[in-house]
Amino acid sequence: xxxxxxxxxxxxxxxxxxxxxxxxxxxxxxxxxxxxxxxxxxxxxxxxxxxxxxxxxxxxxxxxxxxxxxxxxxxxxxxxxxxxxxxxxxxxxxxxxxxxxxxxxxxxxxxxxxxxxxxxxxxxxxxxxxxxxxxxxxxxxxxxxxxxxxxxxxxxxxxxxxxxxxxxxxxxxxxxxxxxxxxxxxxxxxxxxxxxxxxxxxxxxxxxxxxxxxxxxxxxxxxxxxxxxxxxxxxxxxxxxxxxxxxxxxxxxxxxxxxxxxxxxxxxxxxxxxxxxxxxxxxxxxxxxxxxxxxxxxxxxxxxxxxxxxxxxxx
Amino acid sequence: xxxxxxxxxxxxxxxxxxxxxxxxxxxxxxxxxxxxxxxxxxxxxxxxxxxxxxxxxxxxxxxxxxxxxxxxxxxxxxxxxxxxxxxxxxxxxxxxxxxxxxxxxxxxxxxxxxxxxxxxxxxxxxxxxxxxxxxxxxxxxxxxxxxxxxxxxxxxxxxxxxxxxxxxxxxxxxxxxxxxxxxxxxxxxxxxxxxxxxxxxxxxxxxxxxxxxxxxxxxxxxxxxxxxxxxxxxxxxxxxxxxxxxxxxxxxxxxxxxxxxxxxxxxxxxxx
Numbered sequence: 001x002x003x004x005x006x007x008x009x010x011x012x013x014x015x016x017x018x019x020x021x022x023x024x025x026x027x028x029x030x031x032x033x034x035x036x037x038x039x040x041x042x043x044x045x046x047x048x049x050x051x052x053x054x055x056x057x058x059x060x061x062x063x064x065x066x067x068x069x070x071x072x073x074x075x076x077x078x079x080x081x082x083x084x085x086x087x088x089x090x091x092x093x094x095x096x097x098x099x100x101x102x103x104x105x106x107x108x109x110x111x112x113x114x115x116x117x118x119x120x121x122x123x124x125x126x127x128x129x130x131x132x133x134x135x136x137x138x139x140x141x142x143x144x145x146x147x148x149x150x151x152x153x154x155x156x157x158x159x160x161x162x163x164x165x166x167x168x169x170x171x172x173x174x175x176x177x178x179x180x181x182x183x184x185x186x187x188x189x190x191x192x193x194x195x196x197x198x199x200x201x202x203x204x205x206x207x208x209x210x211x212x213x214x215x216x217x218x219x220x221x222x223x224x225x226x227x228x229x230x231x232x233x234x235x236x237x238x239x240x241x242x243x244x245x246x247x248x249x250x251x252x253x254x255x256x257x258x259x260x261x262x263x264x265x266x267x268x269x270x271x272x273x274x275x276x277x278x279x280x281x282x283x284x285x286x287x288x289x290x291x292x293x294x295x296x297x298x299x300x301x302x303x304x305x306x307x308x309x310x311x312x313x314x315x
Numbered sequence: 316x317x318x319x320x321x322x323x324x325x326x327x328x329x330x331x332x333x334x335x336x337x338x339x340x341x342x343x344x345x346x347x348x349x350x351x352x353x354x355x356x357x358x359x360x361x362x363x364x365x366x367x368x369x370x371x372x373x374x375x376x377x378x379x380x381x382x383x384x385x386x387x388x389x390x391x392x393x394x395x396x397x398x399x400x401x402x403x404x405x406x407x408x409x410x411x412x413x414x415x416x417x418x419x420x421x422x423x424x425x426x427x428x429x430x431x432x433x434x435x436x437x438x439x440x441x442x443x444x445x446x447x448x449x450x451x452x453x454x455x456x457x458x459x460x461x462x463x464x465x466x467x468x469x470x471x472x473x474x475x476x477x478x479x480x481x482x483x484x485x486x487x488x489x490x491x492x493x494x495x496x497x498x499x500x501x502x503x504x505x506x507x508x509x510x511x512x513x514x515x516x517x518x519x520x521x522x523x524x525x526x527x528x529x530x531x532x533x534x535x536x537x538x539x540x541x542x543x544x545x546x547x548x549x550x551x552x553x554x555x556x557x558x559x560x561x562x563x564x565x566x567x568x569x570x571x572x573x574x575x576x577x578x579x580x581x582x583x584x585x586x587x
Contacts, residue, residue: 027450051446051481059473062436066443069421069429071374072450074443089433090470094440098421098430 001208003170009200010107010164012146014038017075017105018045019147024154026073026103029064031057036166037077037107057082061090061102068100073154076102080109080163084125095159096132103153104161109139110251111284111292112167112201121284127256129161130229136182137228139163139258141203145173145226148180156182165201165251167289172204173224185232191221194307195239195246199225199258201298202249202277208300213307220307228258233265240270245310247275249303254278273313275306320529326396327357331558331585333392333405339578341409344417347568349389351493351526351553352460356393358532359458368398371425377455378444380429382437383462383491384418385570390427391415399426435468437461438488442478445486445546456540460489464496466507472517478546479518486546487539488519491526493555495566514548526551560584 017028018041027049034040034052043050053060057078064074077083083106084091095102111121129137136156140146146164153160172188179186188203189210198206203224210220221243223235240246246266248259259276266274279296293299330353338344360366364377381390388408395402400414407413414423418432428444431437441459448455465471478486490510498504507513511521520542524531532551539547555569556562559581573581 049450053477054473054480056470056473056476058435058470059439059442059477062439062470062474063443063446063477065436066380066429066440066445067447068443069440070378070444070447072447090436090439093430093433094436 001211003204005171006168007143008166008168009140009143009146010038010166012140012143013105013107013150013162013164014041016147016150017042020150020154021046021049026075026154027051027067029053029060029074029076031055031060031078031082033078037105039077039105057087058090061087062094064102065094065098065100068102074102075105077105077107079120080106080122080125081120084128084161085122088128092132096135099134099158101157102159105164106161107164108166109163110165110201111279111296111298112165112251112289113284114167114289114292115286117286118283123253123279123284125163126228126250126252126258130256130261134158135229136160137163138182138226139200139228140226141200141224142169142171142173144171145180149226152180152182163200167201169201170204172207180226183227183230183232185235186224186226187221187235188224189222191219192243193219194311195221195223195243196249196303196307197223197225197236197239197246197262198249199228201251205298205300206249206303209303209307212300212304218307218311225258228261231261231265233269236262236265237270240266240272244314245273247277247303247306247310249277251298252278253281255281273310275310277303277306318530323357323361323529326361327354328585330357330389330392330396332582332587333395333402334388335559335573335578335581335585337388337391337405337408338572340406341572343572344388344409345385345570346388346572347495347555347562348383348462348491348493349386350557350559350562351555352386352389352491353557354527354529355460355489355491355532355551356389358529358536360393360397362533363536364458365455368426371399375453375455378428378441378457380437380441380457380459381419381431382441382459383434383465384431384437387417387419390419394426434462434465435470438471439474439477441486442474442483445478445483446481448485449481449483456485456487458487458489460491463490463492463494463501463507463510464504466490466510467505475514475517475519482544483546484543487536488546488548490548490550491553492550493553495555495564495569497569499566510550518545519548520545521548521550523550524552526553527557558585
């Protein structure tokens with residue numbers, strides 16, 4: 001497939017903060033990564049509403065909780081590894097437990113961080129955030145949808161974890177009838193033989209896989225599941241019933257993440273074969289992003305391969 | 316001099332009784348560090364802080380964060396004494412379905428401004444509240460009580476750095492220096508002293524007092540309000556278990572509740 005309009009979801013995030021800062025009353029906190037997380041775009045426009053917390057992510061999360069406790073909305077940013085990983089306990093206890101209105105913008109999620117390698121490639125954040133009661137997890141497919149995510153997060157009353165990537169991704173949601181709503185998956189392409197439920201960076205690869213499968217006579221449905229929590233059970237169960245097999249695709253460890261969430265949901269209501277494409281319980285490593293995607297199986301070819309296997313597993 | 320603090324002393328005595336009632340009826344909890352901060356909390360809620368017990372979420376109120384959240388029995392006792400909820404409810408502390416959780420829960424308990432319990436987090440949230448007041452030009456102040464053992468948490472010093480960096484002169488940190496933590500004397504477990512020099516180095520105005528002397532407590536809070544451009548840390552030397560003879564300076568009463576005989580002894584010590 002020929003893609004155009006490539007931009008990283010973190011770009012969409014930073015631009016959305018700067019744009020929505022006009023109409024929404026919020027403050028932005030960062031931990032010395034404003035240039036990379038793109039909160040710097042907001043900082044440039046609204047310097048009096050931007051607060052650098054230095055390299056102290058745990059403190060930053062609890063500070064954000066305090067700000068929210070007084071009625072303001074803080075948007076707090078760092079890399080996913082530090083926002084969800086290092087500061088997990090602060091997110092859980094300071095923000096999650098009192099259900100405070102804090103929006104966490106976590107960038108550089110997954111292995112598309114690239115050359116920085118394993119210490120910065122967070123493949124665990126979805127799993128961690130998913131265990132926090134009341135936490136909403138949003139994972140946009142492209143920079144355009146990243147704006148929708150920020151907007152929806154600001155409208156939502158309660159904690160939200162927004163997951164963004166470093167690497168440019170093609171625009172796939174710029175469609176006439178596209179409607180973003182928290183907790184509602186989107187059918188990007190219809191299909192009858194198998195469903196590819198994808199999230200974040202993997203969504204455009206799912207569409208590529210669908211094209212490859214079509215040439216072999218396999219009809220694949222593609223879902224963009226931008227909300228990992230609360231998960232859209234309805235669209236998944238319908239897909240399971242109508243196509244009989246599911247492949248999940250995520251830029252995250254297959255253990256505990258999006259694929260696990262789909263398995264849990266379907267096991268309880270409509271068990272069908274589910275194959276999970278993602279990082280297969282490994283650490284990342286340094287390298288160019290395309291090489292990494294190849295090595296870790298985060299490719300359209302691998303999704304298609306798993307889709308074929310899923311079809312063969314159907315009763 | 317000459318000013319009488321009899322009324323505050325009597326209130327603090329009743330707060331201590333409330334602590335013992337709560338912990339006894341819970342059959343668990345943390346009496347030692349609750350008793351050590353009873354005088355400070357009494358002064359805060361009866362003299363210092365601008366609060367409305369019948370309107371606990373009043374936006375203009377001064378905020379309090381119990382960073383050493385395990386001493387919730389003291390906070391609950393002082394809140395009930397101040398009229399935020401019935402004193403009788405102290406006996407439901409830690410019971411199933413009680414709104415008095417083992418550690419403070421801002422969602423469930425009237426007058427609790429921040430959920431705390433995991434050490435080191437509360438002081439950061441107090442910083443967030445103080446920064447928020449600065450952002451919108453509100454004149455409320457923020458108080459937080461920190462444990463001396465708690466100061467072994469690195470986040471405490473991240474927060475201290477933050478408070479000084481943003482010149483949070485509306486923030487007052489009170490360190491409860493009772494000298495004991497669960498595993499023993501703080502200087503033996505992991506020595507965090509000297510607190511005064513550390514807070515000074517982090518950019519705080521530091522005041523050292525006897526945390527059971529109301530005249531000194533009053534003078535410290537008055538001084539804190541005159542400090543501009545930097546936060547204040549009050550290092551309050553206290554006695555763990557203060558007021559109950561067998562609990563004073565006894566590490567085993569950090570996290571243990573008295574059984575009936577000891578309970579009655581405690582009430583007797585407290586003049587009940």
